[in-house]
Structures are given as C-alpha cells and as structure tokens.
Amino acid sequence: MTAVLPAPTDRDVYTEQHHALRTRVRAFLAEEVVPEYPGWRSAGSPSRRFWQRAGEIGILGIGIPEEYGGRSDTGFRDSAVVTEEIQRLGLAIGGLRVQTDICVPYLLHAASERQRKHWLPRLAAGETVAALGISEPGAGSDVKAMQTRAIRDGDHYVVNGAKTFISNGSIADLLILAAKTDPGRRRDGISLLLVDTHTPGFHTGRKLSKLGLEAQDLAELSFADMRVPADALLGEEGAGFRYLSTNLAAERLSIAVNSQAAASAAIGWTIERLAGTKPGQDVKFTIAGCAAQVAAGQALIDRAMTRLIAGTLSGGEAAAAKLYCTELQGRVVRSCLPLFPPGEAYRASSLIGQAHLDGRVSRIYGGSSEIMKVIISHDLGLSS
Incomplete structure (x- = not known):
C-alpha cells in the first residue's frame, strides 16, 4: 500500500520540521479535539478553547513572522500538514483554514504596519478569530455585483449591506469586509475594510444549518449605518478586487x-x-x-x-x-x-x-x- 499511497515521510515536499509538526498536531487533535468534537457539532462551531489552544501550540502562527507573534520559517506546507491530520480523523474544522490560509495573507500582503501589529499577534494567539466577508444573498460568485456599500464620511466609512455564507461568521472578532466604496466603478470600486465585529451597527444573523460540516460555523451578517474608522481600510481604496484575486x-x-x-x-x-x-x-x-x-x-x-x-x-x-x-x-x-x-x-x-x-x-x-x-x-x- 505504501508504494501506491506514500506515507507523508516518503513525500519529498515535506522536511523533518514538517514531520515534527505533524506529530504535535496529531497528538493535539487526538487528545483535545476528538473528545470535544461531538459538542462542536451540536453547537455549530468549535469551542473558544480550541482557538486558544491552537494558538498556544503554534498552529495559528503559521505563516506569521515571529515579530508579530507567529512562527518563523513556516508557510503553506505547515498548513497542509495540519489539514491532512484533521482529515485523517474525519473532522470538519474548515474555519481554521479560513483564518490561516485565507485571512492572514491579506494582512501580511496589504495591511499597514499599525494594522499588522494590532491584529496579527491576536490572531496568532487565538485571542481573535477572523472571517472574510464577500458572498452576498444576491451576488454569490459574481463579486462585482456586490451591493454592500462603504461611503466615506469624514474620517469614517458608513457601511450598509449584508453578507451570507460567511465561515466563522458568528464567532469572528475580525471581519475582512469587501464593500463598494465607489459603486460606479464596478470591480475597481471594491475596497477591503478591517472591521471589529463589536462595532455598533454590525449584526450577526442566523447561523445557517448545513448539509454536512456541522461543526463549522456559517452565518449571515448585516451592517446598518456601521461607522468604520477610515484607517481600517486595508491597503488602497478601490484595490479590493485585486487583493481578493491575488x-x-x-x-x-x-x-x-x-x-x-x-x-x-x-x-x-x-x-x-x-x-x-x-x-x-x-x-x-x-x-x-x-x-x-x-x-x-x-x-x-x-x-x-x-x-x-x-x-x-x-x-x-x-x-x-x-x-x-x-x-x-x-x-x-x-x-x-x-x-x-x-x-x-x-x-x-x-x-x-x-x-x-x-x-x-x-x-x-x-x-x-x-x-x-x-x-x-x-x-x-x-x-x-
């Protein structure tokens, strides 16, 4: 069987560092996650303790430079090791990949130094859970058709709109929100905002019942005259579609x-x-x-x-x-x-x-x- 389906240790893509990580992750999942997992399925999301422990053992620091509380010399292969071990046990913890593989890169590539220093250590430690807000009720795969608006008003953006099918949506502390700051420019009018989910006007809607992925959080979000500081803009205004594509x-x-x-x-x-x-x-x-x-x-x-x-x-x-x-x-x-x-x-x-x-x-x-x-x-x- 090994000749047909090679063991991880026989795959050239991984190093001894990755094998050591695999051993730690396998023990963590077996000893701490598997016993709690039925409760996560009932609750519709992992416990907050999971995020804290994932931060403590270094899983959430993957890809984040050490200066921001992460683990040096780690990247996509480390995330792949974690994913493989999760699937080996038949667990559905996709929200973890949403944070490490999807949300964190936006901060690394487009955030200001102030934004990195504020958010990355919290994400690496498991103090903050992140979500990405793109999909809308009437604009699934067509990002250009999104209706959420973020209109500049002095030193704030006033945000109105709704998002749906948002992984980590009901538990997120940070939402990387895609919104139209210049509706007339279609995709060139899309910007990204780093939104603290405790901001007045931010509303968490239904947790969505799913066919499968019972332990993975999926929610509806809405924004009613939500005022977001202008310095929460991620990167350049109007560059959101480019960042999403990158x-x-x-x-x-x-x-x-x-x-x-x-x-x-x-x-x-x-x-x-x-x-x-x-x-x-x-x-x-x-x-x-x-x-x-x-x-x-x-x-x-x-x-x-x-x-x-x-x-x-x-x-x-x-x-x-x-x-x-x-x-x-x-x-x-x-x-x-x-x-x-x-x-x-x-x-x-x-x-x-x-x-x-x-x-x-x-x-x-x-x-x-x-x-x-x-x-x-x-x-x-x-x-x-």
Whole structure:
C-alpha cells in the first residue's frame, strides 16, 4: 500500500520540521479535539478553547513572522500538514483554514504596519478569530455585483449591506469586509475594510444549518449605518478586487489539499474496516481504482505546493488541482460508502457517512468546478 499511497515521510515536499509538526498536531487533535468534537457539532462551531489552544501550540502562527507573534520559517506546507491530520480523523474544522490560509495573507500582503501589529499577534494567539466577508444573498460568485456599500464620511466609512455564507461568521472578532466604496466603478470600486465585529451597527444573523460540516460555523451578517474608522481600510481604496484575486491560487490549493486528504482518509478507513475479512474481487478493484486516483491527486498536489513555494503557481494550475481533487473526493467517498455495512455507514457517528456529507460543498466554495474549467480553458488558450 505504501508504494501506491506514500506515507507523508516518503513525500519529498515535506522536511523533518514538517514531520515534527505533524506529530504535535496529531497528538493535539487526538487528545483535545476528538473528545470535544461531538459538542462542536451540536453547537455549530468549535469551542473558544480550541482557538486558544491552537494558538498556544503554534498552529495559528503559521505563516506569521515571529515579530508579530507567529512562527518563523513556516508557510503553506505547515498548513497542509495540519489539514491532512484533521482529515485523517474525519473532522470538519474548515474555519481554521479560513483564518490561516485565507485571512492572514491579506494582512501580511496589504495591511499597514499599525494594522499588522494590532491584529496579527491576536490572531496568532487565538485571542481573535477572523472571517472574510464577500458572498452576498444576491451576488454569490459574481463579486462585482456586490451591493454592500462603504461611503466615506469624514474620517469614517458608513457601511450598509449584508453578507451570507460567511465561515466563522458568528464567532469572528475580525471581519475582512469587501464593500463598494465607489459603486460606479464596478470591480475597481471594491475596497477591503478591517472591521471589529463589536462595532455598533454590525449584526450577526442566523447561523445557517448545513448539509454536512456541522461543526463549522456559517452565518449571515448585516451592517446598518456601521461607522468604520477610515484607517481600517486595508491597503488602497478601490484595490479590493485585486487583493481578493491575488491570493486565489493559494486559497484554491488549500481546498484541494483538504479534499485530497479527505479522499486518502476514506480509503484508509475502508481498508481498516475490511481488515480480517476476505473481500471479493469487485471490492478489491474498487479500492485499487480509488487508490490509483488518490496517488495521482497526491502527485498533483505536491507539484502545486512546490510551485506555490517557488512563487510560480499559476491560476490555471491551482484551478486544475482544485477541480481534480474536489471531484476526486466525491468519487472516492461515494465508492467507499457502500463497502461499509449500511447500519454503520448511515449512522451520525460514521466517519465515512459524515465524509459523504462534508465533502459535497468542496466542489462549490472557492469557485465551483464549472468555474475551474473556465479558468483552465483560458490557461490553455481556449478563451473566446
């Protein structure tokens, strides 16, 4: 099995530093997260204690320079290690990746020194939870169509509008908010604001009930004459769409890593479940076919990570990784599910059953599979 699905220690993309991190994360998840996880599913989000402990053991400091309270010499591969270990146990803690892989890079690349000093140490320590506010009720994938407005009024912006499907939305202390500061300029009129969620006029709406991802917070937000200080502007006014686009390749690769790890975990659980039995040829062939596909996905992921670290990962390559691995996740879990006894696979406590529900949305968020195909076709020179 190792020859087909290499162990992490056999993958060239990881170093001894990453293997040491994996050992610490695996122990943390097994000893502190797994016992609490059923309560998170009931509550609809991880406990605040989780964020504090994740900060204490260094998970939330990944990618953040030491001068801001983070861990030096860490980056995307460290986040990938954490993701792989989370999926190995069948946990849904996507809000963690939202903070480390999506929100933190905006602060690193576009924030002022004052903003970095204020927010990054709090994020690294787990004192602050971050969310990204883009999606709106009437403007899902079309960012340019957003209706939330942030109109300059002296030394403040007055914000009105609403967001939906916001991961970490109900627990966030910091919202990186996309809003139109110049509505007439479409995408060139979008800006990003760093919003303290305790600001008057900030309202948290419903926690959204989901098909799967029960322990991951998802909420509606609204803003009614919310006054945000002008110095909370992230980077340049009108540059929000450019900032949102800059990190898309890494965000999509993060989703791909999660899906790849989920597919690999599903095969592992299935083989463990069949241990001591004599599976028929059809079962063997099903697992063999899944294993070959997962091995191909792993090669694609490791190549993409190497190119991301080198600064050469293209949008088309990231889209290809997301397309392949998220679709792979669905195929593999769907193939493994019938290999478990029905009385086991369809129980709420079933890892494989929950994985079937949790995995469906990965083909939608971060850009649907259809959008990924559009990007790949453009990269191939097939644009009209």
